[in-house]
Amino acid sequence: MADLTAYGPWAVITGASSGIGRAFAGHCAAQGLNVVLAARSTSVLADLGRELSRAHGVEHRVVTVDLSDPGGAADLLAASADLDVGLLVSNAGGGRPGRFLDQDIPDLHRRLTLNTTTHFELAHAFGRRFAARGGGAMVLVSALGAIHGLPNMAHESAAKSYVRNLGEALHHELKPAGVKVTVMLPGNVDTPIIEKFGLDRTRLPIKPLPVATAVRQTVHALNAGRPTVVPDRRLRALSRLTPRGLSIKLNGRLLGEAAANLAGAVQG
Numbered sequence: 001m002a003d004l005t006a007y008g009p010w011a012v013i014t015g016a017s018s019g020i021g022r023a024f025a026g027h028c029a030a031q032g033l034n035v036v037l038a039a040r041s042t043s044v045l046a047d048l049g050r051e052l053s054r055a056h057g058v059e060h061r062v063v064t065v066d067l068s069d070p071g072g073a074a075d076l077l078a079a080s081a082d083l084d085v086g087l088l089v090s091n092a093g094g095g096r097p098g099r100f101l102d103q104d105i106p107d108l109h110r111r112l113t114l115n116t117t118t119h120f121e122l123a124h125a126f127g128r129r130f131a132a133r134g135g136g137a138m139v140l141v142s143a144l145g146a147i148h149g150l151p152n153m154a155h156e157s158a159a160k161s162y163v164r165n166l167g168e169a170l171h172h173e174l175k176p177a178g179v180k181v182t183v184m185l186p187g188n189v190d191t192p193i194i195e196k197f198g199l200d201r202t203r204l205p206i207k208p209l210p211v212a213t214a215v216r217q218t219v220h221a222l223n224a225g226r227p228t229v230v231p232d233r234r235l236r237a238l239s240r241l242t243p244r245g246l247s248i249k250l251n252g253r254l255l256g257e258a259a260a261n262l263a264g265a266v267q268g
């Protein structure tokens with residue numbers, strides 16, 4: 001199993017109620033790390049926390065927080081201030097496919113907070129805490145879509161590129177302080193986000209990767225000292241071989257169809 005035991009005794013995981021964050025929480029607990037589980041869905045987090053404590057004998061703390069609120073990251077920091085945290089998984093995120101001009105400014109601001117500000121506030125605060133305690137590790141979850149602009153997801157691809165560059169820079173900057181940083185760039189990990197985005201599974205270029213595999217590959221990359229990781233060998237090859245312009249066009253089209261699927265679901 002990809003080893004995380006060096007980063008205890010506590011791990012903070014945002015977006016722990018679903019998908020990648022939930023799988024990270026399970027992976028941490030299975031290795032004996034106590035877990036802070038943060039997201040909006042209190043009852044889902046509470047059930048997960050009980051399940052992990054029962055299965056692995058670890059402690060857990062549920063933090064209900066909306067990380068698209070300007071004060072969300074500060075609330076999470078306050079709720080974990082008394083714990084000796086050695087690992088941050090800053091993962092919570094999301095968005096909605098659709099045309100930029102069709103979206104409202106207040107909603108775009110909230111999504112910018114969730115997908116950028118929250119990450120930098122957590123990276124800054126935990127970076128200081130880790131440096132002061134002589135070590136720690138961070139996984140910042142960006143997206144493969146951060147490598148270029150994505151039509152029909154312009155806002156999120158821009159926000160995710162912020163996280164990608166922040167984490168890549170911090171990987172080098174924080175190394176002398178004993179703080180490891182790896183940016184995860186998921187592109188087709190099998191989580192509920194596929195349905196939330198209105199994506200049609202039959203139209204995806206390759207079969208989605210099981211989430212536990214994506215987490216394992218990310219932990220390996222963290223331990224190997226890599227600044228970024230794209231889980232899934234097939235996707236790494238595909239993104240290397242596809243010309244940038246073609247990739248923008250194909251992914252933009254897929255997201256346009258997803259937006260139409262979501263609009264159809266609302267009308268139907």
Ligand SMILES: NC(=O)c1ccc[n+]([C@@H]2O[C@H](COP(=O)([O-])OP(=O)(O)OC[C@H]3O[C@@H](n4cnc5c(N)ncnc54)[C@H](OP(=O)(O)O)[C@@H]3O)[C@@H](O)[C@H]2O)c1
Nearest residue numbers: 015017018019020039040041067093143187188189191193
């Ligand atoms: N799966 C992929 O292939 C893929 C591709 C590109 C990027 N990503 C990125 O990977 C990360 C995890 O996504 P996922 O695939 O695991 O999706 P997911 O299953 O939808 O999980 C998203 C998580 O983020 C939390 N979250 C969303 N909005 C939040 C808010 N305002 N405040 C607090 N928590 C919030 C959700 O919890 P609540 O709803 O309970 O708050 C949930 O736990 C995201 O940053 C996403 O952008 C994933």
